[in-house]
Amino acid sequence: MADIKYExxxxxxKISESSKGWTxxxxxxxxxxxxxxxxxxxxxxxxxxxxKGVTLTADELKELKRLLNEMDI
Incomplete structure (x- = not known):
């Protein structure tokens, strides 16, 4: 598998931290x-x-924020 370059x-x-130190x-x-x-x-x-994770564009993040703001949590 090819290496994935990221910066x-x-x-x-930080949203959360596991007992093994992963955040x-x-x-x-x-x-x-x-x-x-x-x-x-x-x-x-x-x-x-x-x-594994989720990658979002700015527009997708705005929509996620809108959805979260509408939730009764």
Whole structure:
């Protein structure tokens, strides 16, 4: 499998942390030298390993925010 190049260009915050130190985070990431997108995924300490995640454009993130604001939580 080919290596995936990524650069974290913005860090917005930690959503949660597991007992093993992995953190679920919202970041802005450039994948393979493309324009950065918003990204939610788990990271090992130091960001040396990552889990599966969800990548969103700015418009998709705005729609997610709208949906979350409408929820009664």
């Amino acid at each position: 974290i260009t913005g860090q917005f915050g 679920k985070e919202l970041n802005l990431i450039s994948w393979n030298d493309r324009d950065p997108k918003y990204d939610i995924r788990e990271w090992a300490p130091g960001h040396e390993k990552m889990g």
